Amino acid sequence: MAEPLLQTRDLSMHFGGVKAVRNVNFTLAEGELRCLIGPNGAGKSTFFKMLTGQLQPSLGQVLFRGHDISKAHAHEIARLGIGIKTQVPSVFDGLSVRENIWLAASRIHNRHRVNAVVDEMLERIGLTSAANRLVGQLAHGQRQWVELGIVLSTDPDLILLDEPAAGMTHEEVNKTAELVREINRSKALIVVEHDMQFIRMIAKQVTVFNQGSVLVEDSVENILRNPLVRDVYLGKQAAA
Amino acid sequence: MNARTLNILGLGLVGIVGIAFLILTPRFAELDTVLELTVYMIMAVLSLSLALIWGYGGILCFGQSAFFGLGAYTYAIAMFNIGESTVPFLLAIALPAAFAALLGYFVFYGRISDVYLGVITLTVTLILFNSINSTAGPEFHIGAARLGGFNGIPGIPALNYPGNKAAAVDLEGMFYLSTAALLVTYFGLRLLLASRFGRIIVGIRENERRAELLGYDPRAYKLVTFTIGGALAGFAGCLFANWGNFVSPTIFGLAQSAQIIIWVIVGGRGTLIGPIIGCIGIQWLTTALGANQPSGSDWWTKLLANAPFIFGVILIAFVLLVPKGLVPTFGDFGQWLLRARTRRVAAASLEPKQAEEG
Numbered sequence A: 001m002a003e004p005l006l007q008t009r010d011l012s013m014h015f016g017g018v019k020a021v022r023n024v025n026f027t028l029a030e031g032e033l034r035c036l037i038g039p040n041g042a043g044k045s046t047f048f049k050m051l052t053g054q055l056q057p058s059l060g061q062v063l064f065r066g067h068d069i070s071k072a073h074a075h076e077i078a079r080l081g082i083g084i085k086t087q088v089p090s091v092f093d094g095l096s097v098r099e100n101i102w103l104a105a106s107r108i109h110n111r112h113r114v115n116a117v118v119d120e121m122l123e124r125i126g127l128t129s130a131a132n133r134l135v136g137q138l139a140h141g142q143r144q145w146v147e148l149g150i151v152l153s154t155d156p157d158l159i160l161l162d163e164p165a166a167g168m169t170h171e172e173v174n175k176t177a178e179l180v181r182e183i184n185r186s187k188a189l190i191v192v193e194h195d196m197q198f199i200r201m202i203a204k205q206v207t208v209f210n211q212g213s214v215l216v217e218d219s220v221e222n223i224l225r226n227p228l229v230r231d232v233y234l235g236k237q238a239a240a
Numbered sequence B: 001m002n003a004r005t006l007n008i009l010g011l012g013l014v015g016i017v018g019i020a021f022l023i024l025t026p027r028f029a030e031l032d033t034v035l036e037l038t039v040y041m042i043m044a045v046l047s048l049s050l051a052l053i054w055g056y057g058g059i060l061c062f063g064q065s066a067f068f069g070l071g072a073y074t075y076a077i078a079m080f081n082i083g084e085s086t087v088p089f090l091l092a093i094a095l096p097a098a099f100a101a102l103l104g105y106f107v108f109y110g111r112i113s114d115v116y117l118g119v120i121t122l123t124v125t126l127i128l129f130n131s132i133n134s135t136a137g138p139e140f141h142i143g144a145a146r147l148g149g150f151n152g153i154p155g156i157p158a159l160n161y162p163g164n165k166a167a168a169v170d171l172e173g174m175f176y177l178s179t180a181a182l183l184v185t186y187f188g189l190r191l192l193l194a195s196r197f198g199r200i201i202v203g204i205r206e207n208e209r210r211a212e213l214l215g216y217d218p219r220a221y222k223l224v225t226f227t228i229g230g231a232l233a234g235f236a237g238c239l240f241a242n243w244g245n246f247v248s249p250t251i252f253g254l255a256q257s258a259q260i261i262i263w264v265i266v267g268g269r270g271t272l273i274g275p276i277i278g279c280i281g282i283q284w285l286t287t288a289l290g291a292n293q294p295s296g297s298d299w300w301t302k303l304l305a306n307a308p309f310i311f312g313v314i315l316i317a318f319v320l321l322v323p324k325g326l327v328p329t330f331g332d333f334g335q336w337l338l339r340a341r342t343r344r345v346a347a348a349s350l351e352p353k354q355a356e357e358g
């Protein structure tokens, strides 16, 4: 079997007595699109933070193309090719849309190419006409798009999206699903989302987190039929 | 008018006003006025050093005077030992820069939080104040330079033209040099801030975590910014030691440190021209207050002549009423006027239509 793009071994995060993530063994192949679901507080965002160096794991390892990145700095991991859209949009609120994209694009492009790349990305996220507006003044949905644009502009091989459709209108959700599928033609993604409609539109393989551990991992059809998954979402204690 | 043309117009205006000021002042002003203006220019360079690291880099340094003082003392000490000013001048920039780099390395790479950086820099400047203050005896000397303790070091030899020890810079020359230094610093920083590096440090100020997640190492960018700030403050310190041919430990004192912060708050963070205006305005006010000794003995005339009291009031008024500082607030007001005009134009163009409908 080919080497996986991402692999975690017994990955755990403890906050004092709270075991937010425990012993997660997770594998993602090159080019794969995986959905990660689970009830509130299941540990999804904490898992993402460990993958991106925002939190140092209490135990276990993260391997990216075979390199152990569990102790690496966030900026080093970003340079290896992991990009993240965080749950609370993390953008440069005091700067213009164009400057936001420029800051991302100029990490990998030289100054002769960067402006053309920025224009292309503005077009792609549909914000060309808002290019000179301050991001802090945009609607929530548009800020989400800016963040997507930022993440895509650094051209990562693995993209983590933490609730990308939250706070979007129905139309924007459809557009996001389309974009995710388009990105997946060349990149691997892990997408955290509560919106089952959205999951159905994009997912093939789904991993379910509950109380910090992996509950099940299966195809989207099977997950939606699985009574165990239904139970944890309804707040019942999983029998297993 | 778009932002870009406004920007270029602004730069042109600063350049023209600056050069006119440089050329015309010594022709029309008395020598003591020229002397006074010289120190304003020097302090404005100092204000720019904090404008860069705090206003753009987001690094709040309560002890910028540490680097200013180090620059002044380094120049003085080196000058007494060397005699020709080229090396002392360079040392007065390099030593504070190296000190800033060392301090910044421990703070930024040690992941010490921003609040502590303020405390640490303030402590460092007070330590320098106390150390130098207690070196009054003749046993405290570095080579031929006596440190002089609280008495300071008098009679510091002036800068000379590079390589020519005999050609010392006179008072008028100091004015030209200081004003040119301010202009070069201002335009140099504008260039720096328009560069990739400058844009990235602003991004880090806006959202450090995001910058990190994009692959920028904030520690390295902050360290470089802080070091440039230290170098600039040292440069200003060197000019200051030349201006009065004198330096004393008060240069490291609390009052001096606080002043720099007040200049930047009053003028406005996130601009360069703001801190220059804040710096010159407040120094002018200090001089004016000092010259107007109270004629009456009423409590309120005394209060009005009490400079620290007035500064306290100004600072509180700004923090509460004009928190962004003068220049950004003027900018907002200008934009509001422009928008109001656009609205009026738009409304006027709508009127005939409404008339037709009615």
Ligand SMILES: Nc1ncnc2c1ncn2[C@@H]1O[C@H](COP(=O)(O)OP(=O)(O)OP(=O)(O)O)[C@@H](O)[C@H]1O
Pocket: A015, A018, A019, A020, A038, A039, A040, A041, A042, A043, A044, A045, A046, A047, A087
């Ligand atoms: N910095 C922290 N300190 C202490 N506890 C934390 C911290 N971050 C997260 N937690 C706890 O860890 C658990 C998992 O949180 P996490 O944010 O990862 O959940 P999530 O699956 O992303 O939930 P949601 O769907 O609501 O976003 C929660 O119980 C949370 O309270």
Ligand SMILES: [Mg+2]
Pocket: A044, A045, A046, A087, A162
């Ligand atoms: Mg979450």
